[in-house]
Amino acid sequence: MPKPKPKTTAPATYEIALEELEQLIRSVESGQLPLEEMQAAYQRSEVLLAFCRDRLDAVQDQVGVLDDGALKPLNQS
Template sequence: MAAKKKAATFESALEELEQLVERLESGDLPLDEALADFERGVKLTRECQQKLASAEQKVKVLMEEEGGKIQELPFDAHDDYPGDAE
């Protein structure tokens, strides 16, 4: 039995997912291969979603203020962040 693969990084999972989409969009795959690629794509999508959710949670924890509130800022407002040194 094959050993389990080490968990892929977000970037490598996303790259593989993009390659699978290209293969599927080509329309040149036999049904069995297309189904296997689709199944792998669903798995990679779930892995990416989990990694993004984990990263979002970590960012929220880091951004938490003393009162337990989360200060949400748009990405383009990073210069206005009160924790930034001037």
């Protein structure tokens, strides 16, 4: 039986990534996955988690940039 390969493509949106991550967690926590599938799920979850963190960091950076109480684009001084 061939070893399952984890998906390496980035999800389209944060919400899609979060939903897939939650599904993977449920699958792993069920204890019903064979070892190779559990490893692939773990590797995919690392990709999804990094994607979500990057998106959250980008939003946090944008929200955190204030100029006299008004948001301004990040590229302005």
